[in-house]
Amino acid sequence: MQQTKCDLIIKGSYILTQNDERELIEDGAIAVSGTTISAVGKSADIEAAWVADETVDCGKSVILPGLINSHTHVPMTLMRGVADDLPLLEWLHNYMFPIESGLTKDLVELGARLGCAEMIASGTTAIFDGYMYEDVVGKAVDETGIKAVLGEGFFKLPSPFFKTAQDAWGVIEALHNQFASHERIKTAITPHAVFTTDPDQLAESMELAERLDLLWQIHAAESVPETKLTLDTFGKRPIEILKEYGLLRERTRLHHCVDVTDEEISWIREAKAMIAHNPQSNLKLGSGICPLTKFIEAGVTTGLGTDGAASNNNLDMFDEMRTAAMLQKGFLQDPEAMPAQAVLDMATVSGADFLGFGDNGAIKAGMKADIIAINMDKMHLKPVYNPLSHVIYSAGGQDISLTVCDGQALYREGKFLTVDVETISREAEKAVEWALKRIENR
Ligand SMILES: [Zn+2]
Numbered sequence: 001m002q003q004t005k006c007d008l009i010i011k012g013s014y015i016l017t018q019n020d021e022r023e024l025i026e027d028g029a030i031a032v033s034g035t036t037i038s039a040v041g042k043s044a045d046i047e048a049a050w051v052a053d054e055t056v057d058c059g060k061s062v063i064l065p066g067l068i069n070s071h072t073h074v075p076m077t078l079m080r081g082v083a084d085d086l087p088l089l090e091w092l093h094n095y096m097f098p099i100e101s102g103l104t105k106d107l108v109e110l111g112a113r114l115g116c117a118e119m120i121a122s123g124t125t126a127i128f129d130g131y132m133y134e135d136v137v138g139k140a141v142d143e144t145g146i147k148a149v150l151g152e153g154f155f156k157l158p159s160p161f162f163k164t165a166q167d168a169w170g171v172i173e174a175l176h177n178q179f180a181s182h183e184r185i186k187t188a189i190t191p192h193a194v195f196t197t198d199p200d201q202l203a204e205s206m207e208l209a210e211r212l213d214l215l216w217q218i219h220a221a222e223s224v225p226e227t228k229l230t231l232d233t234f235g236k237r238p239i240e241i242l243k244e245y246g247l248l249r250e251r252t253r254l255h256h257c258v259d260v261t262d263e264e265i266s267w268i269r270e271a272k273a274m275i276a277h278n279p280q281s282n283l284k285l286g287s288g289i290c291p292l293t294k295f296i297e298a299g300v301t302t303g304l305g306t307d308g309a310a311s312n313n314n315l316d317m318f319d320e321m322r323t324a325a326m327l328q329k330g331f332l333q334d335p336e337a338m339p340a341q342a343v344l345d346m347a348t349v350s351g352a353d354f355l356g357f358g359d360n361g362a363i364k365a366g367m368k369a370d371i372i373a374i375n376m377d378k379m380h381l382k383p384v385y386n387p388l389s390h391v392i393y394s395a396g397g398q399d400i401s402l403t404v405c406d407g408q409a410l411y412r413e414g415k416f417l418t419v420d421v422e423t424i425s426r427e428a429e430k431a432v433e434w435a436l437k438r439i440e441n442r
Pocket of ligand 1: 071072073219255307308
């Protein structure tokens with residue numbers, strides 16, 4: 001048989017393809033050409049049909065699509081552990097905002113590099129980010145090799161970052177232009193939240209999203225105190241405001257949606273807007289529990305996110321998947337709620353829709369080669385009855401042995417191939433003194 005040439009073949013004991021049939025392939029292999037998957041199947045068949053420049057045999061392993069983190073603020077790794085065990089509004093106003101108002105581009109880039117490294121090593125290949133100075137977050141994303149939707153965040157104006165709306169729209173449009181032709185980076189319009197902006201400004205930012213044809217993301221209905229604050233300020237609940245101003249649209253991406261009514265869920269569904277679920281952040285900040293199964297039953301596409309590392313406190317999507325499964329079971333007193341497959345879907349295929357990366361999230365021919373492998377040769381992953389069960393309930397980010405994004409290996413057997421982790425680690429330690437000073441002087 002004539003063999004076809006490809007760049008890379010990846011082999012392993014199991015492939016969780018996440019294709020339309022959610023097929024599991026035993027003793028499987030993937031042929032990769034350039035940035036794209038050329039073929040998937042049994043190892044014997046793939047190796048008979050394809051000849052590769054390089055073959056990576058992952059041995060006893062589960063191979064699956066790179067995980068997609070639908071909500072994060074990647075530079076917040078620098079604030080990991082600076083303030084814990086506080087209510088959301090106190091945490092934001094007394095700790096996060098005083099630190100963030102003094103951030104420099106260098107610090108944001110450092111935090112982003114640290115976060116990208118952490119995610120690469122724990123199997124995440126794509127993120128939906130929102131923060132300040134996203135041009136340097138983009139630099140970190142570009143150089144470390146993952147993919148991202150980047151959102152330059154803005155608050156009620158004037159803010160420490162933008163004096164006028166014109167300033168903000170100018171920076172956002174420049175960011176969009178900077179990455180317009182980038183293969184792995186897109187941008188999104190990113191107001192922080194209803195209670196930290198104002199409705200007219202939100203409406204104006206949506207016009208910009210329409211003009212540039214970008215996704216529009218916002219923290220929405222994260223907690224009961226947020227709802228109260230929004231009611232006190234505007235006389236309406238957060239999702240009501242979004243509806244009234246015509247901001248629930250197909251391009252709308254809502255983060256959290258914890259304090260929502262059944263009627264609000266139906267508005268979100270009708271608008272074909274999507275939500276990101278962030279269970280660990282919601283638990284840690286005592287924000288409450290998102291009625292996730294109601295959203296999924298309603299047919300709302302739902303991604304999964306870690307939120308920033310200051311409210312989680314890691315960016316490990318395996319940790320997040322396990323929490324997402326457990327939380328709904330306990331909350332609803334129903335062990336059948338959020339089965340493992342539904343949770344993996346959030347972190348792969350649904351996440352790809354959430355980010356607007358339609359050719360991501362599954363291992364099948366024609367899709368982008370975002371591929372990770374879990375080393376199953378570990379005591380806590382033995383024996384194997386069902387690989388999917390181990391992915392959701394037993395494995396952790398530390399079990400990742402291979403991370404490939406767009407066909408490029410970023411991490412392999414404990415080695416970072418695109419990140420200088422020693423320099424990042426050294427510099428990150430230095431940020432502590434700076435952050436503590438910002439809090440002292442607030
Ligand atoms: Zn957030």
